[in-house]
Amino acid sequence: MFRPRLSRRHAMAATAAATVTAAVAFSASAGAFSSQDQARHAVQGGKAKNVILLIGDGMGDSEITLARDYTVGANGRLNMDKFPMTGAYTTYAVHKDGTPDYVTDSAASGTGWATGTKTVNGRISKTPGTDKAVPTILELAQKGGFATGSVTTAELTDATPAVLASHVTDRSCQGPADMATCPSDTLAKGGPGSIAEQSVNHKVDVLFGGGKQRFDQKVTDGKYKGRTVTEQARQLGYRVVTDNASMKAAKGGKPVLGLFASGNVPTEWTGKTAAVGGTDPQRCVTSNANRPAGTPNLADQATKAIQLLEAKQKSKHSKKGFFLQVEGASIDKQDHAADPCGQIGETAAFDRAVKVARDYAAKHPDTLVVTTADHGHTSQIVPLEATPPGLSSTLVTDEGQQLKVNYSTNTPGQSQEHTGTEVRIAAQGPQAYRVLGVTNQTDLFTTLREALGVR
Numbered sequence: 291m292f293r294p295r296l297s298r299r300h301a302m303a304a305t306a307a308a309t310v311t312a313a314v315a316f317s318a319s320a321g322a323f324s325s326q327d328q329a330r331h332a333v334q335g336g337k338a339k340n341v342i343l344l345i346g347d348g349m350g351d352s353e354i355t356l357a358r359d360y361t362v363g364a365n366g367r368l369n370m371d372k373f374p375m376t377g378a379y380t381t382y383a384v385h386k387d388g389t390p391d392y393v394t395d396s397a398a399s400g401t402g403w404a405t406g407t408k409t410v411n412g413r414i415s416k417t418p419g420t421d422k423a424v425p426t427i428l429e430l431a432q433k434g435g436f437a438t439g440s441v442t443t444a445e446l447t448d449a450t451p452a453v454l455a456s457h458v459t460d461r462s463c464q465g466p467a468d469m470a471t472c473p474s475d476t477l478a479k480g481g482p483g484s485i486a487e488q489s490v491n492h493k494v495d496v497l498f499g500g501g502k503q504r505f506d507q508k509v510t511d512g513k514y515k516g517r518t519v520t521e522q523a524r525q526l527g528y529r530v531v532t533d534n535a536s537m538k539a540a541k542g543g544k545p546v547l548g549l550f551a552s553g554n555v556p557t558e559w560t561g562k563t564a565a566v567g568g569t570d571p572q573r574c575v576t577s578n579a580n581r582p583a584g585t586p587n588l589a590d591q592a593t594k595a596i597q598l599l600e601a602k603q604k605s606k607h608s609k610k611g612f613f614l615q616v617e618g619a620s621i622d623k624q625d626h627a628a629d630p631c632g633q634i635g636e637t638a639a640f641d642r643a644v645k646v647a648r649d650y651a652a653k654h655p656d657t658l659v660v661t662t663a664d665h666g667h668t669s670q671i672v673p674l675e676a677t678p679p680g681l682s683s684t685l686v687t688d689e690g691q692q693l694k695v696n697y698s699t700n701t702p703g704q705s706q707e708h709t710g711t712e713v714r715i716a717a718q719g720p721q722a723y724r725v726l727g728v729t730n731q732t733d734l735f736t737t738l739r740e741a742l743g744v745r
């Protein structure tokens with residue numbers, strides 16, 4: 291369901307927002323672009339030249355608070371806390387018959403924000419009952435003449451980036467050798483192939499992430515039979531980069547496929563995982579011995595992606611800008627693993643990518659920046675004296691205080707689970723007022739579509 295363009299709720303929300311942001315403007319700090327200007331753009335409708343969407347996977351309010359407490363302190367503010375407009379949205383998935391499934395995964399939630407259609411868990415940009423492809427915001431942006439990019443710390447074929455440039459029955463169909471659960475999507479059956487094949491066939495201008503192992507798989511049928519998906523990408527015109535140096539050296543003029551790890555990109559931080567009965571107070575290690583030295587961080591990837599997308603539009607003499615999605619994927623993955631240091635490090639890395647987007651928007655106010663999550667997750671900050679069931683760990687924060695975090699959405703030893711809570715959505719720039727109040731995840735599709743002016 292789409293709401294009418296300027297519903298009563300939004301008109302009221304915009305008025306309320308103007309009041310709220312007047313206070314923001316009053317305390318504005320100096321910058322290339324004042325908070326008052328930000329607020330003006332946020333309450334405006336109108337079109338955005340560029341859209342940057344940042345998704346913290348599994349980044350519920352408790353994950354944000356944990357990273358804030360640890361890194362900048364309870365009274366500090368992360369970059370993602372500084373948007374002029376903040377609301378909440380509901381994330382539930384649906385069953386095949388359309389009834390609510392209260393806890394979503396990243397595939398169904400991604401399909402929600404990328405297409406405006408809710409679907410069943412595991413499905414990638416296809417309908418819940420009939421399993422039919424639904425157009426995505428990236429596809430609409432491409433059709434509308436925008437440059438497009440997708441950047442992630444997960445495999446590029448993982449659910450969140452997958453929802454933008456592929457349509458498959460199940461998220462597990464990542465490479466040509468992974469098609470067991472997607473029989474009707476195979477090339478042999480006349481389907482569009484795996485997520486990896488579809489992503490490069492879409493000619494997305496910038497694809498940065500992990501998942502090299504999927505692109506190293508051999509195509510099983512059709513024009514590229516016997517070649518790897520990476521070779522297919524090269525034939526389609528892609529330049530392939532695999533580390534920070536080759537990424538930074540990439541020039542515009544060609545689409546760029548960055549494959550920075552075999553699987554997920556290794557986390558930035560490490561530490562003790564949470565344990566039954568807790569851990570000794572620990573400080574996180576802000577490095578990872580298993581992370582190769584040439585691995586680009588998410589902020590550098592976002593910076594390069596913006597540069598490449600801008601270069602493409604300039605070379606085309608296009609007045610249109612770009613659509614870029616940036617995902618901090620391993621907030622979720624370390625939450626599943628009950629690894630608080632891994633999780634906090636990834637949230638902090640994601641927050642530095644948010645700063646890249648906000649710094650760009652400060653110089654390019656016709657940019658809509660949205661930061662949100664796809665669903666909530668496990669980690670909870672509990673009192674130091676609590677003896678919670680499940681896994682917990684005591685951390686010593688940068689401000690020198692102890693903090694206890696608990697992971698109890700599943701039996702110890704099992705993967706910890708997503709939760710069905712609403713999550714934060716924050717924005718600045720044209721159409722940003724649409725995130726105010728309590729909206730539905732599918733409304734984000736409308737916000738992006740209205741900002742880009744695409745159908």
Ligand code: MG
Pocket residue numbers: 347396444448449450451617619622
């Ligand atoms: Mg994800």
Ligand code: ZN
Pocket residue numbers: 348396622623626708
């Ligand atoms: Zn997850």
